[in-house]
Amino acid sequence: MPVLELREVSKSFGGITAVREVSLSVNPGDILGLIGPNGAGKTTLFNLVTGIYSPSSGEILLDGRNLAALQPHQITNSGLARTFQNIRIFGQMSVLENVMIGRHCRTRSGILGAILGMPGVKKEEKETRERCLELLDFVGLDVDPDEKASNLSYGQQRQLEIARALATDPELLLLDEPAAGMNLQETKEITSLIKRIRDAGKTILLIEHDMRMVMGTADRVAVLDHGTKIAEGSPKEVQRDPAVIKAYLGDEANVVA
Amino acid sequence: MMISPYYYQLLVIASINAIMALSLNLVTGCAGQLSLGHAAFMGIGAYTAGILTSVYDVPFAVSLIAGGAVAALAGLIVGLPTLRLKGDYLAIATLGFGEIIRVAILNMGITGGPFGLRGISKHTNLALAATAAVLVYWTMTRLMNSRFGRALTAIREDEVAAVAMGIDVTRCKVLAFVISAAWAGVAGGLFAHWFRYLHPSSFAFAASVEILSMVVLGGMGSLEGPVIGAVVLTYAPELLRGVSDFVSRHRMLFYGALLVIMMLVRPQGLVGAGVKGLRAARLSKFQGFGRLQSSKLGQWIAAAMEKVHWKGSTGSDDSCVVNEHVSGLAIGPGTGSTGTGVGRGGGEENAGS
Numbered sequence: 001m002p003v004l005e006l007r008e009v010s011k012s013f014g015g016i017t018a019v020r021e022v023s024l025s026v027n028p029g030d031i032l033g034l035i036g037p038n039g040a041g042k043t044t045l046f047n048l049v050t051g052i053y054s055p056s057s058g059e060i061l062l063d064g065r066n067l068a069a070l071q072p073h074q075i076t077n078s079g080l081a082r083t084f085q086n087i088r089i090f091g092q093m094s095v096l097e098n099v100m101i102g103r104h105c106r107t108r109s110g111i112l113g114a115i116l117g118m119p120g121v122k123k124e125e126k127e128t129r130e131r132c133l134e135l136l137d138f139v140g141l142d143v144d145p146d147e148k149a150s151n152l153s154y155g156q157q158r159q160l161e162i163a164r165a166l167a168t169d170p171e172l173l174l175l176d177e178p179a180a181g182m183n184l185q186e187t188k189e190i191t192s193l194i195k196r197i198r199d200a201g202k203t204i205l206l207i208e209h210d211m212r213m214v215m216g217t218a219d220r221v222a223v224l225d226h227g228t229k230i231a232e233g234s235p236k237e238v239q240r241d242p243a244v245i246k247a248y249l250g251d252e253a254n255v256v257a
Numbered sequence: 258m259m260i261s262p263y264y265y266q267l268l269v270i271a272s273i274n275a276i277m278a279l280s281l282n283l284v285t286g287c288a289g290q291l292s293l294g295h296a297a298f299m300g301i302g303a304y305t306a307g308i309l310t311s312v313y314d315v316p317f318a319v320s321l322i323a324g325g326a327v328a329a330l331a332g333l334i335v336g337l338p339t340l341r342l343k344g345d346y347l348a349i350a351t352l353g354f355g356e357i358i359r360v361a362i363l364n365m366g367i368t369g370g371p372f373g374l375r376g377i378s379k380h381t382n383l384a385l386a387a388t389a390a391v392l393v394y395w396t397m398t399r400l401m402n403s404r405f406g407r408a409l410t411a412i413r414e415d416e417v418a419a420v421a422m423g424i425d426v427t428r429c430k431v432l433a434f435v436i437s438a439a440w441a442g443v444a445g446g447l448f449a450h451w452f453r454y455l456h457p458s459s460f461a462f463a464a465s466v467e468i469l470s471m472v473v474l475g476g477m478g479s480l481e482g483p484v485i486g487a488v489v490l491t492y493a494p495e496l497l498r499g500v501s502d503f504v505s506r507h508r509m510l511f512y513g514a515l516l517v518i519m520m521l522v523r524p525q526g527l528v529g530a531g532v533k534g535l536r537a538a539r540l541s542k543f544q545g546f547g548r549l550q551s552s553k554l555g556q557w558i559a560a561a562m563e564k565v566h567w568k569g570s571t572g573s574d575d576s577c578v579v580n581e582h583v584s585g586l587a588i589g590p591g592t593g594s595t596g597t598g599v600g601r602g603g604g605e606e607n608a609g610s
Contacts, residue, residue, distance in 0.1 A: 050421065076423030084421075090414035093407070101411045105423030107404055111432065114403030115396050121403070128404075168423055 001064055002027050003172045003203045004049065004080075009058035011044055018044040020227040021058065026172065031194065031204045033218030033235070035211065037247055041227040042207045043085070046176055049205070050082050051075040063171065077105045081170035083161040085177045085207075091150030095141070098149050098160055099132035102167025132167060138200075139163040139193055155186040162193065172203045179210045191217050211248075215239065223247065265383055269451055271491040272386035273444050276393045278471040278483035280440035285469065286477035287401060288433045289413030290340065291348040294355030295441055295468050300460030301358060302328040302442025304368050307377045307449035312367070317380040321446040328442025329435050331358075336434035340427060343416075355465055362457040373456040374449075381451035389447060390484075393440050397480055400436070409433055413478075474519055476526025485527050 002025035011019040019041045026032045036042050047053045049060060051072040060067045067075055081102075090098050107128055113121040136145060141159045143152060149160060158178060165173060175194065179187045187210065194217055198204055208214045214221060215235040223231040223238060225247040231238050238244055260268075281295045302324035309320040339350040362368045369375065400406050408429050411419040420426055449455055467490070475486025493515060497508035504511055519527075 071425075072420045073423050073425050076421060082421055084418065088415050088418040088421075090411050090418065092414055093410055097407055097410075101407055101419070101422050101424070104404060104408055104411075109404045111400065111403070111405050111436070114405060115399045117399065125404070164422065 002061075003063060004205065005059075005061040005064075006045075006049075007059040007061070009045075009048060009055045009060060011041075011048055011053055012056050018227050019048065019055075019224075022224070022227075022229045024222055024229065024232075026203055026205055028171075028203050029198065029201065030220060031198050031206055031218045033214035033221040034205060034207045034224065035209070035214050035221060036224035039226075040224040040247075042224055043176070044227075045224065046082070046174060046207060049174065050080065073105070076168055076170075079169070079171040080174065081165035081168045081172075082174040083158070083165050083176055083178060085180060087154070087157045087161055089149045089152075089157050089160055089164070091148070093149055094146045095136065095143055095149050095152065095160060096129065096132055096145035099135055099163050099167050100128055102135075102164040103128045103132065106167075106169055132163075135163045135166055136160075138196070139166070140189070155182055155189070158182070158186075158190065159193070162197075166197065166202075170202065172205060173197060174205045174207075176207050177209055178206070179208060179213050187213055267491060267495060269381065269383050269386045269447075271488045272383070272390040273447050273451070274468070274471060274487035274491050275390045275484045276440055276444040276447075277468045278475065278487040279390075279393045279397050279480070280437040280444070281468050282472045282477065282480075282483040283397060283400070283409075283433050284430075284437045286472055286479070286483070287406065287413065288409040288430055290430055290434075291344070292351040292434075292437075293348050293462065293465050293469070294335075294351035294353075294358070295437070296460040296462075296464035297355040297358035298328040298332060298438040298441035299445040299448065299464070300362060300455075300457070301331050301438075302445025303449040303455050303460070304362060304374060304445075305442070306446030307374050307455050308367055310380070310450065311374070311377045317450060320450075321443055324446035324449075325439040325442040328445065329439035332435040332438025333431065336431040336438075340430040340434060352462060352465075355460075355462055359457045359461050362460070368455075368457075371457070373454055375454055377449050377453045377455070379450060379453055381447045386447050386451070389443060394480065394484065396440075401480065405429065405432070410478075470516060474516065474526060476528040479526070479528055482526050482528045489527065 004024075004026040006022055006024040008021045008023055009019060010017060010021050022041075022045065024032075024034075034042055034045065044053065048055050049067070051067060051070060051074075054068060062075070062078055062080055065078065067078075070078065090101065093101070107124055109121040109124050133145060136143075139159045139162050141156060141163060143156060149157070152160060162173075162175070162178070178190050178194070182190065191213055194204060194206065206214065206218060218235060220233065221231075221235050221238045222229055223241070223244050225243075230243045230247060231241040233241070277295065277299060281292065284290050284292050284295075305327040306317075306320040306324035309315040309323055310317055315323070335351070335354045339347055339354070342350055363370055401409075408419070408424045411422065411424060412426055412429060416426055445460075448459075471486035471490050472483045473486070474490060475484065476482025494508050494512050497511050498505045500508075
C-alpha cells in the first residue's frame with residue numbers, strides 16, 4: 001500500500017484551477033520528486049497534502065486514511081511532517097528547543113504534571129532532550145544546542161528544520177525546495193542528508209526547482225504543469241519526455257508566438 | 258518588623274498587581290496573544306468571592322478558589338471562540354468581553370450595580386497576597402519550562418510552523434487563557450477582601466490596559482519582567498508624590514509621560530537586556546509588541562492611556578491613595594470618550610438610563 005495516495009485531486013480558487021485531477025502515489029521507502037515550472041501548482045499540492053487547503057474534489061490518503069476529516073495538526077500526528085520553502089524555524093528559541101517542539105505530538109506531559117514536577121514528566125523531558133540531540137547529530141548540525149536558532153546560517157537553519165520535522169517521527173517527510181538558496185556544497189550536503197533519511201526508513205516527497213538535485217536524488221519523478229500531471233517515471237524517462245521539455249523550455253510554436 | 262499601613266497597603270496591591278501581570282504575561286507575553294480584557298477576569302473573581310463571603314457566608318478560602326474557578330470558566334467560554342482570531346481582532350474581541358462584564362456587573366442586582374458591593378469583610382493580608390504572588394510566579398516558572406510552555410512560545414514565534422509540528426494551537430491558547438483567567442480571578446478575590454468594597458469601574462478597560470503596561474514595561478515573555486513592572490507601576494505614582502508640590506499635584510501626568518518615555522527608550526522592557534542570552538533576545542525581539550506598537554489599535558491604546566492618566570491626575574487627590582492607584586486610574590468622567598465608557602461617570606450614566 002502506498003504511504004501517500006492522491007486520487008484525482010483538484011483544487012480551484014474561484015475560477016482558477018490550481019491543481020487539476022492529479023493522481024499520485026508514493027511508495028514506502030521511495031523518494032518521489034515533484035517538479036514543475038513556477039506556478040505549476042506544486043505548492044498548492046503541498047498545501048493540500050498538509051491540510052492547509054482541502055481539495056475541491058478527489059481524495060488524499062495517508063496510509064489508506066482519508067485526510068479530509070483531519071485538521072493540519074492531526075495530519076502531523078498521523079505521520080506526515082514537512083519543511084517550508086521559506087524557512088520557518090522558531091527564531092527566538094534555542095536550536096534544541098526547536099527540535100523538541102517536534103516531539104510535542106509524540107509526548108504526553110500535562111500541565112499539572114509540569115507544575116508539580118512529577119517524576120514522569122522529568123523523565124519524559126530528559127528522554128526528549130536526548131532524542132533531539134541525537135537528531136541534531138543525525139542531520140549533521142554541529143552547533144551549540146543552546147544557541148539561538150535565528151543565529152544559525154541559512155544552510156544550518158534548513159538542517160534544523162529537517163531535524164525538527166524528523167522529531168515528529170514521520171512516515172512521510174515532505175520537503176519543500178530544500179536546496180533553495182543554497183550553494184553547491186550545501187546542496188550536496190542536503191542531498192546526502194535526504195538519502196540518509198530514506199535509508200533510515202522514511203518515505204520522502206521532494207518538491208524541488210533544482211533539476212539536477214531532483215534527478216540525482218529521486219527514485220521517481222512526477223512533473224506538474226498548469227496544475228496537471230504531465231509526466232511520471234524514473235528521472236531518466238522524465239528527462240527525455242517531450243512534454244516535460246516543452247513545459248520547461250517551451251517549443252517552437254511558443255517561441256514564434 | 259514594623260511597617261507603616263501606607264507601605265503595607267502598597268505592598269499588598271503590588272502583590273495583587275504582580276499576580277495580574279504574571280497571569281496576563283502567560284497569554285500576551287509567552288503565547289503572543291494580545292488580550293485587552295484581563296481586568297474583567299479579575300472582576301469576575303472579585304465579585305464571585307465577595308458575594309460568596311458577604312452574602313452566603315462561605316469561608317474565605319473557598320471563595321478565593323470559587324472566584325478563580327468562575328473566572329476560569331469565563332476564560333474558557335470567551336477563549337474558545339475568540340482565540341481563533343489573530344492580532345488586532347483578538348484584541349478587539351477581548352476588549353468587547355471586558356466591557357460586557359463591566360456593564361453586566363453594573364446592571365445586576367446581586368453585585369450592587371453602580372452602588373458597588375459593600376460589606377465584604379477584610380481577610381486579605383500581606384502574607385497571603387505575597388504568598389499567592391510567589392505561588393503564581395513559581396507556577397509560571399514551571400509552566401514556561403515545560404512541554405506546554407515550549408508549545409506556547411512556538412505559537413508566538415510562528416503559528417503556521419507550530420501547527421505543522423502537530424501542536425493543537427487552539428487548545429494550547431485556550432488552556433493558557435483559562436489558567437491566566439483563573440489566577441486573575443484569585444487576584445480578584447484577594448482584591449475584594451482587602452478593599453472590602455467593589456465597583457465595576459475598577460475592572461474596566463483602563464485597568465486592563467494598566468495590567469498590560471506592567472507586563473510591557475517590565476518585559477514581555479520573561480517571568481521577572483511582569484513582577485518588576487507591577488511593583489514599579491504600583492509605586493511610581495506614590496514616589497512622584499514626594500518629589501515636589503508641583504510634581505505631586507500633577508503626578509499622574511508625569512506618570513503617563515514616564516510610561517511613554519520608557520517605551521521609547523526601552524521597548525524591550527525593564528529587564529530586557531538585564532537577563533542573559535536567549536531570554537533577553539526573546540524579549541527584545543518580541544514580534545507581537547512591534548505589531549502592537551505599529552498597529553492602529555496600538556496607537557489608539559497609547560492615546561487612551563495618556564488620556565486616562567491625565568484624567569486621573571485631576572479628579573482624585575482626595576481619594577484614598579491606594580484606591581486611586583488600583584482602580585483610580587480609570588476614574589474621571591470624560592475617559593468615556595475613548596469609546597469604551599471607561600470610568601465611573603460613564604458607568605453611572607449607563608445605570609441611570
